[in-house]
Amino acid sequence: MSELVTGEAVALELRPARLPSRALAVLLDLVVAVAVYVAVTVALVASTSSLDDAARTALTIATFVLVLVGGPIAVETLSHGRSLGKMACGLRVVRDDGGPIRFRHALVRGLIGVIEILMTFGVIACVASLVSARGRRLGDVFAGTLVVRERVPYASAGFMPPPPPWLAGRFSGLDLSAVPDDLWLAVRQYLARAAQLDPRVGWAMAERLATDVASRTGAPVPREVPPPAYLAAVLQERQAREARKAFAGDSAGGTAAPATAEVPVPPAPTAPAAPSAPAPVTPPPAPSSDGRSEVSRDVRPDGRPGTGFVPPA
Incomplete structure (x- = not known):
C-alpha cells in the first residue's frame, strides 16, 4: 500500500497506472460484463418468446444499457473505484486530490467509456492514455479522476x-x-x-x-x-x-431510534401497618352475695346514683 494517506483514509501515493495494466483490468471487466450480458440475454429470449419483435428489441437495448453501461457504473460507485479487473491488477480510481470517487465520477466515466472503449474497441482510450502525462483517458479527464496503483513497495521515509x-x-x-x-x-x-x-x-x-x-x-x-x-x-x-x-453527514442520514412509550411505573408496595393492640376489655363487676352487681347496689331506690359506698351485709 501507499505510504501517504488522505483525510478520508484513501491511500495516496498517486502513482499513475500505465497502459498495459489498465488495458488488462478493462479486459477482465469486459469479459465479466459480456458473460453476464449473454446470460441475461439468453434468459430473456427464453422467457419472452411470445413477445413481438419490437418488444424483444426494446428488451435487448435495455439489457445492453443496464448490464454493459449501468453495471460498471454501479460497481465503481459501490466499491469506490475498485472493479473486479482493477482489484485483480492492483488498481483503483480516485479523484484528482486522492479522495474516493462518487456516483457522478463513475457516471461520467461510464458514459464516455461507451464511446471510447465499447464503440471504438478501446482505440480512443489507448491514444488518450498514451498522450496524457498521467495516463488518463477521456473519461478520467472529464470526470476529474485518475487510475492509480495501490500495490507499491512500502517505504518508511x-x-x-x-x-x-x-x-x-x-x-x-x-x-x-x-x-x-x-x-x-x-x-x-x-x-x-x-x-x-x-x-x-x-x-x-x-x-x-x-x-x-x-x-x-x-x-x-x-x-x-x-x-x-x-x-x-x-x-x-x-x-x-x-x-x-x-x-455530520453520517449522523444526519442515520435513522433515529423509534420512540418508546413511557410505561408508568407502579408505586412500590408498602408494608402493611402492624395491627394495633385491641383495647383492654374491662370485665364486668363480680356479683355480690345477694346477686346484685356493685353498680346496681350503688343505685338508690329513687333512681339517683349512690355514693359508691356499699354497707356490709
Missing part, C-alpha cells in the same frame, strides 16, 4: 510530520474553499517527502507552496510561522473539516 502543538487551531478561521485539489495534492506530497529533500530545496518548495495556499485563502502567512509548519497546520485543518463534514 514517507511519514508526514504533524504540525507543531502551538499551531493547533491557529488557522481554524481560514477560508480553504478556494484552494484547488491539485495544490492540496502538492502539499501532501511535499510533506511526505520533506525529509528526503535537500534543506535549501525543501525550504524553497515550502515557501512557494505556502505562498500559493495563502494567496487562495486571502490571509498571508504569519511571519513567525515557518512555511513547512504552516503547510502542515493548514493541511491538518482541512482534514479535520472533512472529517467533521463526513461525520
Whole structure:
C-alpha cells in the first residue's frame, strides 16, 4: 500500500497506472460484463418468446444499457473505484486530490467509456492514455479522476510530520474553499517527502507552496510561522473539516431510534401497618352475695346514683 494517506483514509501515493495494466483490468471487466450480458440475454429470449419483435428489441437495448453501461457504473460507485479487473491488477480510481470517487465520477466515466472503449474497441482510450502525462483517458479527464496503483513497495521515509502543538487551531478561521485539489495534492506530497529533500530545496518548495495556499485563502502567512509548519497546520485543518463534514453527514442520514412509550411505573408496595393492640376489655363487676352487681347496689331506690359506698351485709 501507499505510504501517504488522505483525510478520508484513501491511500495516496498517486502513482499513475500505465497502459498495459489498465488495458488488462478493462479486459477482465469486459469479459465479466459480456458473460453476464449473454446470460441475461439468453434468459430473456427464453422467457419472452411470445413477445413481438419490437418488444424483444426494446428488451435487448435495455439489457445492453443496464448490464454493459449501468453495471460498471454501479460497481465503481459501490466499491469506490475498485472493479473486479482493477482489484485483480492492483488498481483503483480516485479523484484528482486522492479522495474516493462518487456516483457522478463513475457516471461520467461510464458514459464516455461507451464511446471510447465499447464503440471504438478501446482505440480512443489507448491514444488518450498514451498522450496524457498521467495516463488518463477521456473519461478520467472529464470526470476529474485518475487510475492509480495501490500495490507499491512500502517505504518508511514517507511519514508526514504533524504540525507543531502551538499551531493547533491557529488557522481554524481560514477560508480553504478556494484552494484547488491539485495544490492540496502538492502539499501532501511535499510533506511526505520533506525529509528526503535537500534543506535549501525543501525550504524553497515550502515557501512557494505556502505562498500559493495563502494567496487562495486571502490571509498571508504569519511571519513567525515557518512555511513547512504552516503547510502542515493548514493541511491538518482541512482534514479535520472533512472529517467533521463526513461525520455530520453520517449522523444526519442515520435513522433515529423509534420512540418508546413511557410505561408508568407502579408505586412500590408498602408494608402493611402492624395491627394495633385491641383495647383492654374491662370485665364486668363480680356479683355480690345477694346477686346484685356493685353498680346496681350503688343505685338508690329513687333512681339517683349512690355514693359508691356499699354497707356490709
